[in-house]
Structure formats: structure tokens, C-alpha cells
Amino acid sequence: VSEELLFRGVLLGWFDRxxxxxxSSTSLLFLPDDGRYARRGIQGEGWRRWGAIVASSLVFxxxxxxxxxxxxxxxxxxxxxxxxxxxxxxxxxxxxxxTPAIGIHMLLNGLTVTLILLGASSS
Numbered sequence: 001v002s003e004e005l006l007f008r009g010v011l012l013g014w015f016d017r018x019x020x021x022x023x024s025s026t027s028l029l030f031l032p033d034d035g036r037y038a039r040r041g042i043q044g045e046g047w048r049r050w051g052a053i054v055a056s057s058l059v060f061x062x063x064x065x066x067x068x069x070x071x072x073x074x075x076x077x078x079x080x081x082x083x084x085x086x087x088x089x090x091x092x093x094x095x096x097x098x099t100p101a102i103g104i105h106m107l108l109n110g111l112t113v114t115l116i117l118l119g120a121s122s123s
Contacts, residue, residue, distance in 0.1 A: 004102045007060045007085070008092040015052035053093065057085030084108065 061082040088101040 001102055001106075003060075004088070004098050004105055007056055008088060008098055008101050011056040011059060012052055012089055012092060015055045016049065019048040019051045019055070049093065053086060053089035057082055057089055060085040060088075 061078055064081045065077050088104060091100040091104065092098055
């Protein structure tokens with residue numbers, strides 16, 4: 001739960017503000033009014049929203065690398081973790097809630113622990 005609050009609640013929101021929000025009205029007073037800023041908000045917002053998901057996913061994957069059984073720093077863990085984080089960010093964006101991301105994350109962690117325990121008991 002705390003990871004989802006941090007990565008999807010705080011970081012994704014922070015990257016959204018950094019990458020997606022339009023210029024403030026005071027900054028528009030000092031910029032030429034040729035319509036660029038109004039069009040930019042409509043045309044580019046989707047890609048910038050994905051940029052926020054990708055940025056928070058890179059942080060998530062980077063902080064989780066090395067948690068696997070082999071302890072690889074940069075190996076087979078990075079891509080699956082990054083793709084998981086993309087899916088969690090997308091689900092948060094689509095629903096506007098953290099609940100689906102928390103549920104998916106908990107299910108994956110539970111499955112991982114179960115598989116580790118089953119592997120340890122069969123050895």
C-alpha cells in the first residue's frame with residue numbers, strides 16, 4: 001500500500017504537475033498570444049501524461065532492481081518491473097483511484113511469496 005501511495009499517489013502526481021500542467025495565467029501575460037499555448041494543451045497533453053507514467057515507472061523499476069533471488073543489479077528484473085509499473089500507472093490514470101494498483105501489486109507480491117515458499121518447501 002505504501003509503495004502505491006508513493007509511486008502512483010505522490011510521484012505520478014508530481015510528474016503530472018511537472019510535465020502536463022499548462023503555463024499559469026501570469027506567465028501567459030508575458031508570452032505572445034498567438035494561440036500556441038491553447039493548442040499545445042489540447043494536442044500534447046496525452047503524450048505528456050504518458051511521460052509522467054513512464055518517469056514514475058522508471059523510478060519504481062530502478063528502486064526495485066536487485067530485489068530478486070539472484071540479486072542482479074541490472075538484469076532480467078528491470079523490464080518486467082518497468083512494464084508492471086506502466087500498467088499500475090495506467091490503471092491509476094484510467095480509474096482516478098489507487099485501489100486497482102494497490103490490488104494488483106498485492107496480488108503480485110502474494111503470488112511471488114507463495115511461489116518462493118513452495119520452492120523452498122520442495123527443496
